Amino acid sequence: MTWTVDEQLALTATQAVAAIQSGRLKATAYIATLLARAGALSSLNALTTLDLDGALAAAQRIDALPATAKAQLPLAGLPIVVKDNINTAGLQTSAGTPALAGFVPKHNAPSLQRLIDAGAIVLGKANMHELAFGITSTNLAPHAGPVRNPYDPSLIPGGSSGGTAVAIAARIAPAGLGTDTGGSTRIPAALTGTAGFRPSVGNGGAERRYHDSEAVVPISHTRDTVGPMARTVADLALLDGVITGDGTLPALALNGLRIGLPAPLWEGLERQVEDVARAALSQLEAAGVVFVPVAMSELEQLNAMVGGPVAVHEALDDVRAWLVANEAPVRTVADLAARIASPDVRAIYDSVLADALGAHYAAALNNWRPRLQQHMAATFAGERLDALLFPTTRLAAVPIDDLSGSSTVSIDGGPSIDTMEAFLRNTDPASTSGIPGLSLPGGMSASGLPVGLELDGPLGDDRRLLAIGVAFEQVLGALPAPVL
Template identity: 65%
Template sequence: MPADEQLALTAAQALDAMRSGRLSAEAYMTTLIARAQSQSALNALIVLDADAALAAARAIDTQRAAGAALPPLAGLPILVKDNINTAGLPTTGGTSALRDVRPAANAPSLQRLIDAGAIVLGKANLHELAFGITSTNLTSFAGAVKNPYDTSRIPGGSSGGTAAAIAARIAPAGLGTDTGGSTRVPAALCGIAGLRPSVGNGGAQRRYDDAGAVVPISHTRDTIGPMARTVADLALLDAAITGRAVAAPIGLQGLRIGIPASFWTGLDTQVAAVMIAGRSRLAAAGVVFVEVDLSGLFDLNDQVSFQVALHEPIADIPAYLAATGVSGITLADIAAGVASPDVKGAFGAILADAFGAAYPDAMQVHRPAMQALYAAYFSDHALDAAMFPTTVLPAVAIDQVNGSSTVSINGGPAVDEFGAYIRNTDPGSNAGIPGLSLFAGMTADGLPVGLELDGPLGSDQKLLAIGMAIEAVLGSAPAPAL
C-alpha cells in the first residue's frame, strides 16, 4: 500500500488493512514515523518513541503470521497527551519541573488500549500543565503547537498536540484530557472528533477512571478523552477502554435535538454559516430540532468554573505527585518553573487560593443546580441531545508572547481568548455530562468548524451513535495541505 494511502487511513480502516494482510503493522508504523519526522515543525509531539513502536509493530506481525488470536486494536498506533502517565516514557505535563518524571505504570485507560493491542507512538504536546486552550507552550522543550490547516494559527488546547498530529496524519487516533473543553476545542479547530466522557459526581458515574494517573487540574472535572478523525474511531477506543460493545450509528429520522439559543449567539459569521448549513442538512435527513434554551446556565457556570478549577489543584497536584512516586517536587516548585505567562497567572491564583472561600458553594449549591437544570432540559423536552457550535470562532493567530491573550469576534471589542473558546464547552464539563465534538464543515478561509453534541449523564454510547449518524451526513474534514 503506497504511503499516501496509508496516511489517509482512519483507525478502523488501518485495522482492517492489517487484519486482511494488505498492510503490515511494521510498514504502517514506519510510514507514520516518517510522517512525524517530516512534520516536526508542527511541534505536535514532545517524544517520538520510534524504536519501541517499531519493535511492538514487528511483534504484532510475528504473532499474526503465526496465526495467533490478536486483540481488536492490534497494531494501531496512538499518541498520548503528555500529562497522561505512560510507563517507560516521561510524563512532563509540558512543564519544566516535571520533565524527568517517569511513572512506573500506565494510566488505566491507556493500559486498556495497550491491552487491546494499541501501540504508543509518542507523547503529544499540550498547553503547559493543561491550563489553557491554545497549546502555545512556551517551555524550552515543548514550543507552540501549530494548526495543520494554517501553521500561523492555534490548534486549540489543551490537547492541541494530539489534535494537530491526528489532523496532520501522524497517527490515526490518540488520547487527550478534558477539564473545560480540552479534547473538544482542539478537535473543533483541527477538524477531528473528540469525546469528553461522563464524569458526573465521580465513582460509578465516571466512565473512565484514571484518578492519580494524570497530571491534574481538578478531580471533579478532569477526564481522559479519546480523539480521532472520525466518531467511529472514537467508538473503537471507547469500547476498548470501557470493555463495552462498540457503539453503532443510530437513525436520524425523528431524533430530537435541542437548540439552546444562548450557545448560538455571538458567533463568528463564518462559524455561524457553517453551522446553519449543517443544521439544514440534518433537518433534511430527519432530525427534529427543538428550539429551547438552557436559561440561566451561564450564570450558574460562572459560580462554578474557576471556583473549582483554581482551588482543587492545591490538593490534587501534590496527591498526584505522591501517587506517581515523585519526591522532592512541590506545588510551589511547579509554579515557579512555569514558562507560559497565561499559566503563570493561573498558578498565582492557585497559590493564593483566590477561590477557596467560594469553593463550598460552588460544589454544594451551584454545581448541583447546573446538573438539575441539564437533567430537566433533556427529560422535560424529550431530547436525545443538545447541539451547538463547539467554539464561537475558528482558530486564531498564535500569541508567542503570552500563550493566550485576547481575541476579537467579527471585528468587535477585544475579549478574553480563554473565555471565548471555552464558552460553549465549559458548562457541560462543570455538570459532568458527556460531550462530543465532530467536524461540521470548513470556513471560507479553509479552517475547520466543530459541532458539539451534549447528552444526559451516562448517555455516552448514544452520543457516539448520534455522532456517527451525523458524520455520515456532514462528512469528514479534508486533509490539510502540508
Template identity: 65%
Template sequence: MTSSTIAQPWALDARQAVQAIRSGRLKAVDYVMALLARADTYSSLHAFITLETESAIAAASRIDALTGNERARYPLAGLPIAVKANINVKGARTCAGTPALAGFVAPTTAPTVTRLVEAGAIVLGKTNMHELAVGITSTNLAAHAGPVRNPYDRSKIPGGSSGGTAAALAARIAPAGLGTDTGGSTRIPAALTGTAGLRPSVGNGGAERRYRNEHDVVPISHTRDTVGPMARTAADLAFIDGIATGDTALPAIELARLRIGLPRDCWRQLDSAVEAIAHAALERLEKAGVTFVDVELTEIMSICERISLPIAFAELGDDVPAWLAANGAPVQTLGALAERIASPDVRRIYEATLAGTYAEAYPHAIQVLRPELQRRYASIFDTAGLDALLFPTTPLPAVDIDDIEGSAVVTIGNGEPIDEMAAYLRHTDPASIAGIPGLSIPAGLTPSGLPVGIEIDGPLGSDRRLLAIGIAFESVLGALPPPF
C-alpha cells in the same frame, strides 16, 4: 497482497488500519515507520514532545510475528496511538509540557492506555499540550515543547489543551489518540483541527465516571478532569471508546426520530464564518429528518460563570501535589512546580491558586451550585424529550498564535474584546462542569480554510448513544479534506 500495495498508509483511519494489519495487507512495522517518517516531515507542528521510536517499532514487530489467527484476537492489532504528555505511560516521559517535569519518566501506565495496549495498540509518542493543561491554545512556551501549530494554518492555534494529539491526527501522523478534558480540552482542539473528540461522562466521579485513571494523569480538578479519546471521525471514536471501556454496543439511530435541542445562548455572538457553517449543517440535518427544538440555557450559563474557576483551580491546589507525591515526581510542592512554569498565562493561574483566590467560593460552588447545574441539565433533557443538544463547539475558528503570553485577547463578531480562554470555553465549559458527555465533530471549513466543529451534548451516561448520533450526523455532513 503485500504492504507495498497500500501507497499511503498514513491516510488510513483507525478502523481501516487495524483491518489492513489484521488481514496481513499491511505490516505493522511498515505502518509505524511511515507515521514516524511523517512525524519527522511535519516536526515543525510541534505535535509531539517525544516519539517512542524504539518501543513502537518493537511492539509492531511483535504484532507482525503473530499468525493471522493470533492477530485476530487483538481488536486494535498494530494501531499506533498518540498519548497526551500528561497521561502516564510507564517508561516514557510524563512531562505535562512543563520544565519542572521535563525529564520525569512515569512509574506506571494509566489504565485507559493499558486497556488499549492490551488490545494491540502501540504508543507512537507523547503529544504536546498547553502547559500543565491549564489553557486552550496549546501555545506552550517551555523550551522542550514549543507552541503547537494548526496543520490547516501553521500561524494559528490548534486549540487545547490537547492540541498536540489533535494536530497529530489532522496531519495524519497518527490515526487515533488520547487527550484529557477539564473544560473543553478534547473538543476545542478537535473543532479547530477538523477532527473528532469525546468528553466522556464524569458525573460525580463514582460509578458514573466512564474513564477512571486516578493518579496516572497530571491533574487540574478531580471533579472535572477526564481522559477522552480523539480520532478523525466519530466512528473511530466509538471504536476506540468501546475497547477502552468494554462497552461496545451502539444503538441504531434514525435521524427522523431524533429531537435535538438548540441552546439559544450558544447560537448568539458567533464569528460570521462559524455561524454560516453551523447553520448550513443544521439545514442539512433538518432535511435529513432531524427535529430541532429551541431551548434556553441562560441560568445554566450564569451558574457556570460563577463556579467554573473556583471548582477547577481550588481543586488544583490539592490535586496536583497529590499527583506529585503519588508518582515520586522531581518536585513535590505546588510552589516548586509553579516557580518553573514557562507560560505566563499558566503561571498566573497557579499563582492565584497559591494565593487562595478561589478557596472561599469553592464550598458553595461544589456543594450547592454544581448540583443545581446538574438538576437543570437533567430537567432540560427530560422536559423537552431531547436526545441531545447541538451547537458550534467554539464561537470562533482558530486565531493567531500568541508566543509571548500563551493566550491573548480576542473579539467575536462585533462584540467586546474578551479573554481568549473564556471565549473558547464559552460553549464547552457548562457540560464539563455538570459532568455530562460531549462530542465534537467537523462541520466544515471557513472561506480561509479553517475547520469549524459542532458539539453534541447528551444526558449523563449516554456516551454510546451520543457517539451513534455523531456517526449518523457524519453520514450527512461528510468529512473535511486533509490539510495537506
C-alpha cells in the same frame, strides 16, 4: 498488497486495524510510514517525545502473531499518540512543564493500558498547553514550544490537547488520547477538523466512565477526564469501547431524532462559524432530524458560578497528590510553579497557590453545580431530547501570540474578549455538569478553516451520543486533509 504512503496516511483507526488484522498491511510498514511523517512535520510541534525503537519493536510483535491471535486484538497494530500529562511507563510524562521534563512514570494510566492490551502502539507523547491550564497549546517551555495548526501553522490548534489533535489532523497518527477539564479534547478537535470525546464524569462515582485517578497530571478531580481523539466519531466509539468494555453502539434512526439547540450557545458566534453550523443544520434537517430550540436561560449564570472555583481550588491538593504518588522530581506545587515557562499558566498557578477562589468552592460544588446538573437534566427530559447541538467554539482558529500579556480575541471586529473565556464558553457546561460531550467536524469555513459541532448528551448516555455522532458524520461527510 502494496500500500502507497498516501494510502497509509489516509487510513482511519478502524480501517488501519482491519487492514492489519487481515494481514493486508504490516504493522511495521505502517508504523515506519507514520514515524517518517512525524519527523517530516516536526515543525508543527505536535509531539514532545517520539518512541522510534519502542514503536517499531511493538509493531514487530504484532506482525509475528498468528493470524488468529492478531484477529482477536481489537486494536491490532493501531498507532496512537498520548497527551504528555497522561502517565506512560518508559516514556516522559512532563505535562509540558520544565519541572517535569524527562520524568518517566512507572506505570501506564489505566485507560492507556487497556488500549495497549488491545494491541495499540504508542508512537510518542503529544505536546500540550503547559500543565493543561489553557486552550491555545501555545507552550513556552523549552522542551515543548507552541503547537501549530496544520491548516495554517500561524494559527493555534486549540488546547489543551493540541498536540494530540494536530498529530491526528496532520496524519502523523490516526488516533490518540487527550484529557478534558473544560473542553480540552473538544476545542482542539473543532479547530483541527478532527473528533474529540469527553466521557461522562458525573459526581465521580459509579457514573464516571474512565478511571485514571493519580495517573494523569491533574487540574481538578471533579472535572478532569481522559478522552479519546481521532479523525472520525466511529473511531472514537472504537477506542471508548476498548477502554470501557462497552463496545456496542445502539441502533438509531435520524428521522425523528430530537436535538435541542440551546440559545445561549448559538449567540455571539463568528459569522464564518455560524454559516458553517447553520448549513450543517440544514443537511441534518433534510435527513429527518428534528431541531428543538431551547432557552436554557440559567445555563451561563449557573456555569459561571462553578467552573473557576472548582478548578483553581482543587488544583492545589490534586497536583500535590499526583507529585507524591508518582515520586515526581519535585514534590511541592510551589516548586513546580516556580519553573513554569508560560506567563498565562504562571498567573493561574499564582491563584492556585493563594487559593484565590477557595472561599467560593463549597458553594460552587454543593449548591451551584447541583443546580446546573438539574438544569441540564430537566432540559433533556422536559423536551424529550436525544442531545444538544451547537458550535463547539464561538470562533475558528486565531493567530498564535506570545502570551506575554493578557491574551484576547475579537469576534468579527467586536470588543476584545479573553481568549480562554471565548473558546471555553460552549464546551464548559458539559464539563462542569459532568455530562458527556462530543465534537465532530461540521464543515470548512469560507476562509478554509475547520468548524466543529458539539453534541452533549444526558449523563451516562455515552454510547448513544457516540451513535448519534456516527450518524451525523455520515450526513456531513469528512473534511479535506490539510495541505502539508
